[in-house]
Amino acid sequence: MIAFAPRENLQRLCIIRTLFVGSLVVALLWAQLRLNLLLNLQALGSILLVSTLLTLVTLWRLKAAAPVTQTELFGQLLFDVCTLSLVFFFSGGATNPFVSFYLVPLSIAAATLAWPYVWAMLLLCLLSYGVLLFFYVPLADLYPQIRVQGDVTRMAQLHVIGMWLTFVISSLLITTFVVRMASALRRKQRELATHREQQLRNEQLMAIATLAAGTAHELGTPLSTLKTLLREMQLDHASNPSLSEEIQCLLDQVNLCRDSLNTLVCNSRDNQPRSMEIQQMLTRLIDRWQLMRPQERVSIDIATSLSGLSTLWDPTLDQALINLLNNAADQSESISLSACTDKDSFQLRVRDYGKGISARNAEELGELFHSEKHEGMGIGFSLSQATIERLGGQVRLYRHPVQGTVTEILLPLIPRNPLSP
Known part of the structure; x- marks a missing residue:
């Protein structure tokens, strides 16, 4: 899927981190030169240096062809949360007015990562904010002094706690609704991509x-x-x-x-699908195919549970199944064919004893005009797949663990007529 690709999200995260580091450098210079705040510039500078180095390493890593996983993106966000926590620790903790910046990595996680990572990020942000309520390097100029009658310190603490509660509520709302909206958007984009391909x-x-x-x-x-x-x-x-x-x-x-x-x-x-008994369909199919490939050896195993069961059929289904049988026969001198029931479906498995399908060819299956055979036109499997899917079925290929390739076809079973014997 193109949208929400981890590689693109990691590139955007590097841009956000660069803007954050640049903004923080400007803020430190302003606080030191204009506001005369007593900040630990050595510690804060070291934190920003490490963040800059990681950004450069990440940009270099993005030039490699290796895929970016969600775990890697989560690790990058985890580093950013730790960086924020250290910066806030040395600059007033929960009294820092920019402490709500925790919402940025949380929102990114909610929009791009799977829900286990999102909830882990939520707990980490809440824990970090909660720890900063009690452990931090205080800055008197940042502490909210509320001038009312009564205990000024107590009122200031209530203000900080209120900020924390607001952050907790905002985080929960963002996590819940952004995750749902992002999931809905991903699902819609998958549907659109599937529709365009079809x-x-x-x-x-x-x-x-x-x-x-x-x-x-x-x-x-x-x-x-x-x-x-x-x-x-x-x-x-x-x-x-x-x-x-x-x-x-x-x-x-x-x-x-x-x-x-x-x-x-x-x-x-007339290409309207109609009902046909499975055993009758298989008998016709095998007889016709062996007439085409008389030299091919085939072992047949048809389960007795298929007796009396029917599936959807139209004339194009015979051609689709013959294409799949021919593909298997092209890979070895003998093939095996087995048929059985699988829940509410009829399962037909065709196995050859060749070298087995490669991972690359498995990914490109279904694309028109792609063929691994030298003289193939690249339309047989695509036509077969389209026919079987039109009848409500599925077809997939996978490498047999011992030898060869297995072609698995699933077609829906038509329920028996309760009045039939």
Whole structure:
């Protein structure tokens, strides 16, 4: 997600810290030269020097390619809170009028970090402010002297305690509402990003569908010619059984291509999903796929619990599952296929025994025109994913812990009709 990226937030934090250090330097010079306040300049100067060095180190670190984690950002904010505490300790503690500056790192944490870090930051700020009520280097000129009848010191203490209570309430309100607003904004941005990706993918798929329709029309004539020539060759070489068998295999492949083109035409007319029994769908799927890949060895394990269960189906689902089977078959000479139920879903797992999917390819899966195969067009997995998601399912790939890659497909189960046997 682009917004709230830890790297960008850390860059902004360095800018805020630089402004804070510069402002504090100006304030110290003003307090020393104009107000004649007795400040521990050596201690305060050392604190500002360390803060400046950390800022420079952080800017150098941001040039590296290593990702910035939320833990690292929390550590930077933790340093800033400690820096503020030390500065306030040497400049009047809770009587310092700028003590509410604790709200700055707290607000940053609330807007950018996960809630465990936010609540840890809240407790740290409240604890630091509370300690400064009792332990600090006092400055008489900063102590609020309220000129009323009665105990002046007691009234001043009540004023400081009132400032602390106001800080506590403000901190709780900021933490609670900013965290919720930031979470809502992140969620909205994720939804918008997902919607944009889906819209872009749909536009790309629509362009591919238009090209596919034109290509299907063009392929009709050469396929008919091939079919006619193969039949004539089969008649001419009827006396050669081995050659006739090979010609029949070619005829089967041509007929399969013709069926695929006819399916494409039917899909353009009626692509409404309907219910189909899972075992029937799998039987048709496996028979068709083994006709395409007769040399491939496949082990099949279909759970008996699938008997009588149905899922959503349309003609494009067969093509989507065949694409995933072909991807697995391209990686090894044998694959395994298992089907079972998973809560309210039908789970189909396809495993190959190849080298396994790499982490880089796993991140780029689903992007159109990306393929790890030399002759691949990079649209098979994207088309399969779009079809399965349109039917309410999910598909994911992951590396098998022993060998190969597992393709996991989840499709929703259609509830049984209570009147059915």
